[in-house]
Structure formats: structure tokens, C-alpha cells
Amino acid sequence: MRILVTGGAGFIGSAVCRRLVLQTGAAVINVDKLTYAANLASLASIERLETYSFLQSDICNREVVDLAFADYEPDAIIHLAAESHVDRSINGPDAFINTNIVGTYTLLQAARTYYERLPLQRRKQFRFVHVSTDEVYGSLGPDDLFREDTPYRPSSPYSASKAASDHLALAWFRTFGLPVIVSNCSNNYGPYQFPEKLIPLTILNAIDRKPLPVYGDGKNVRDWLHVDDHAAALIKLLHEGKPGEKYNFGGDAQRSNMDVITRICDELDRIIPCAGPRRSLITFVPDRPGHDARYAIDASKANRELGWKPTRTFEQGLAETVRWYLKNRTWWERTRRGVYDGSRLGLLASQH
Template structure:
């Protein structure tokens, strides 16, 4: 039985991980630590909180509180999702990314070392798993080989630079202090509970409101897309079978240009409206409700500064060593995602009312 702290689990990927883990390991105990900032949402944990899964509202930079939780709850595993993650926000205000992603990760590492090693709570069996991103590797040309675990770091935005720094801190705590760590670098996630400023939910919601679909540059930037539940499976394998001190890349083996994925969502939305007449009454501003094609809303806007051209993950290591394969193909995953947003309008409408401006936002392709 594991007793686990999961940071940032009121956010998109963390919430999906907790849901997956609780179902797969019904005896395990999870303490969620989340500061509940703009992307952290209690509604993401609806039906999850219980005697064996609790939520503590806490900033990960509160080292003393983290130490107290590790001691009092006898937690021996940390899965660290908590991070500022939106590239556009990092360009506009990088300070929050330094504080959360670098200083926050260091706060967790200090707390873990103090309680697990110095105080001896979990000298041998502890694990600190750090969840990172493929963006630390920089940008690929269209014909470059995909990122591997040995690709040199070359971050190009304040966000990716802050994540690269946190990766190095985790590595350093292993090599300097023998802290049992693992790191996973993932490609772009998609699926339920994805915050509406990110590409796929932004396109879905803008379509339903008849808003423009602003695409950076020519839309030819390429991303590898990973269904969020497959990401949870990858982390599970690293926790259960991964070598301490090592890094594993978790990808979807599923590269798409931004413009092609937007056109696909438009096509699927057209299909949904054609097969379900009730949607036209519910979302009359959507072009499909008016007998028009959804892709008529596509527009192109000035590219953002430092926009990486392509990300792609080589999953050979985690596949060969740990047996990882994505279980959800993209056609299934994207249809599941669209249907989830159509079925959970109360969730995303509450997010929009609370912290998100639909009008005037530009499309970003970050995870």
C-alpha cells in the first residue's frame, strides 16, 4: 500500500492521475496538495475526495506545511504535478513561473529530504516523482529525430526554462543527497478537465459560442498529443518499475500540426450537430447550428514570440524497459474529449465565469 502526496491534483493532469490511481489501487491513500490558483479547480475532484483521498489547500513553497504532512500522514511517495504551465502566461509574466516551478520544486525536495532521510521516516522506500514536459528539449525541425532522454536541454520560453531548472534540481538531489527520484517528460496532454485556455478545449468552446478560432502563424507547428489517461499509465509504470535516478519520456506517438487538429475538431463538431438536433438549440451561435461549416471560424494571427516549431517524443526507452504503449488511439481520444465537453457544460461554464476570458484569446498549443 502506498501513502502518496500528489501536488497540483486539482489541475487537469493531476486530477486525471488521481482518478486513475484511486481506481487502480483501492487500498492506497492520497493527500492532494494544491494552492487552488486559477487552473486549480475543486470541481475537478468531484466524487474523488474521501477518507483515503483528502485535499489540503497549500502552496508548495510552504515547506513547513509540506514537512508536517509528510510526517503526520506518513507519506512515502510524492508525485509532483504542481506547476505554472501556459507558455503565453510565462511570456507575459515569468515571475510566477520561477516561483512555482523552480522554488516550489526546491521546497518539496527540501521537505522530502528532511523528513525521509534526515529524520529517517522512509530512508529506503521513499520516491519523489517529478512530472515535466518535452518543451525542455527546445524545438525540432520537421525532419529531426524525436526527443530522447539524452537530448540536450534547450528551453526557449520562460515556462520551459523554469521546468528545465526544476528537472535539474531533482537530478541534483539524487546525485548529491541520494534522494530516490524519477522524472517523466511528457508530450501535450488532452482529455477531460483540460483548462479552457489550452488548444483543444479552447477550440471546442469557441466553436460552441461562434467565436473566432485564432491560429498562430500559419498553423503548421507540430505537437505530439497524449491522452491524459495514457500519461497516468506511464507514470504508474515509472513508479512501479522505473529505475531510481532515471528519466522516462512519455509520449502519444501522435504528431499533428495545429491547423490539422483544429480542422479535425471542426469536422467532428459538424458531425455532432448533424446527428444531435438538440445541440443547435443549446448552442445557436455555433456555425453548425446555422447550417454552416465550423471551419469558417478559423483565422490566422501573428505568431507568438519564441514559438517552438515541433515537439516529438521517442518512447523507445519507456516502451522497451517498462512495457509502455499508449492504450487510447487519437481518434478515440479526441472523440471522447469532445463528447466530455459537450456533456459537461456546467464545468467549463463555471471555469469561464470564474477566471477565463473567452473573447480575444489566441490559440496556444501547450500541454
């Protein structure tokens, strides 16, 4: 198969590209604008292979996207390109509206034009996998789970822009017959994640013995999924998902932010003990505006219909991730020095 991946220089996109090329034998063209969040070093293991190619472009650029479809003639598209950090969406929503909504619209239109010209047999096989988040469902109480039919109640500019893109994607299925499949996944963690998100930020700050910020009371719960399990889910979805349907993916690993942070401290203390326990670096900071209390996924549809389930426990995956960041300083040191130093994002002027 020839697959057009958008956002393949990002955290999840690079895991999808590596898996497609190295484990499934598919050919990939990665279309990525290379924003601050991109890192081409994440693709070092495949960048020289004939089955991998790269096109630097904004997905909002219809002309270039049309050319990519025409030249590459993909059998499918996995759309991951997005602005992805909630805190940044509070400080500057513009890029989120442009990339997540207008960019998805541009891709859907380009894919539709391309799809309508395909011969019947190739049209039957074509798929557009739209990668989204569980944050579109909003905040849960203490006991419920997000199901595919949970109503959308996004809280942040990020999740609202992703919700809009999900609605567009499914409308393109219902109105134009474009074979779109939508995935809504919980928080991912693992290697190659840009160190603005909770887990890599905490690991790097704890390595450097810097303060470990805890938003609010630290009791917010996320359902953590390892990025490789998510990449496997998306590839299964491409082959076995039903067009026009939504699928939830989660790690069955609900943990509070405080649990995650203390576990990272203890793991690092075990590997590189130092004078005092790293838990002493924990610092409570003002909460994120609109911070959702709890996310948790009911992934039974993916399990039943795709035979998918996560392969690691959170504790295994987190320990592996901590070791990965320790061993791969060159991957993140340049980013910490030149792109983002870990300082607080996403506060309103009144909170400073």
C-alpha cells in the first residue's frame, strides 16, 4: 500500500511512519509543515529507505496537497497533522483554527477530488483515517467512560478545533461518500514526544532537578496509552475499520497527574539516585483554565470489531519511556535549548 501520512514528523505521526515502513512494508509519503513540534530525527530509522518520502508543506495549501495526491497516488491517508498542545491553544488559538479546522477541510476536499477520479476497484479500497482525541467529549465525572456515542462537549480551543474537524470528516462521509474513519484516542506517551507534554516535561525537569509543576491539585485523571499501541490501532483501523464510523482507543490506565509525576520521580531515583528524593521537586502551580477533570475510554468497540487492545501496562511503558529519554539526550537537548525550555504556558493574563 501507498499511504499519505500528514504530521509524520510529530510524536504519533513518526511512530505511525516507522511502523508502516518497517513492520508492514507499506510505502509512505509524509506531508508535514515542520512546526516547532516536528523533529525529523524521529524518522532517522526510515529516512533513507526507498519506501519513505517526505514533502514539507502546510496542509492548508490546497495546491501542494493536490500535487501530493496526483504525484503519489496514495491508497489511503492517515491524517495526524495538528496543533496539539492545549496550553498553546489558550495563548494563541489562531494556528489551531487554521491547521485543525481549515487544514482538515482542505485535506478532505483534496482527498474527495482525488477519490472521485479513482477507478472503481481503488475507490473501494481507499480510506481516510482522521486521527482525533478523546478531549472532544469534555470532562467526565468520577465513574463514567467515554463511548463512541458520548456527546461532544469540548472545553479548550484545542479540543473544540478537533471536535470541529471530526464533524467535518464525518460530514464528508455522509454527504460525499468519502470513506472516512474517525479515531478518538486518549492521552499518548512514549519515546519521541515533544517535551511540552506532561510526561516528557516531567522526565526532563526531574533529570535536570528542576521544579516539577503540578497544575491545580494534581487530581486530574487521564487514561494513558503507549504511542506504539496507538500506531498499531491506527493501522488496524485503516484495514478493518468501517467507513463512516468512530472508534475510541484508550490504555485502560487511568492515572491522576500526581500519580504519574510521583512514579517518574521514583523511577529516576531508582536508576540515578541523588541526594534527596525527586518528589521534593514537586511544585503546585495555578491550574489550567478550563482544565477537564477526568478522561477515561471505553475501548470495547475497538476490541470487539478490530481485535485491538493495548499490549503494555502503564507501569512497563512508563519505565521504558524514562529509560528512552535518559539514553536519547541528543534527540531532546537541542529542542530544550533552542525551541522550548519548559517554561509555563497557557495562563490567562489575570493568572500571572
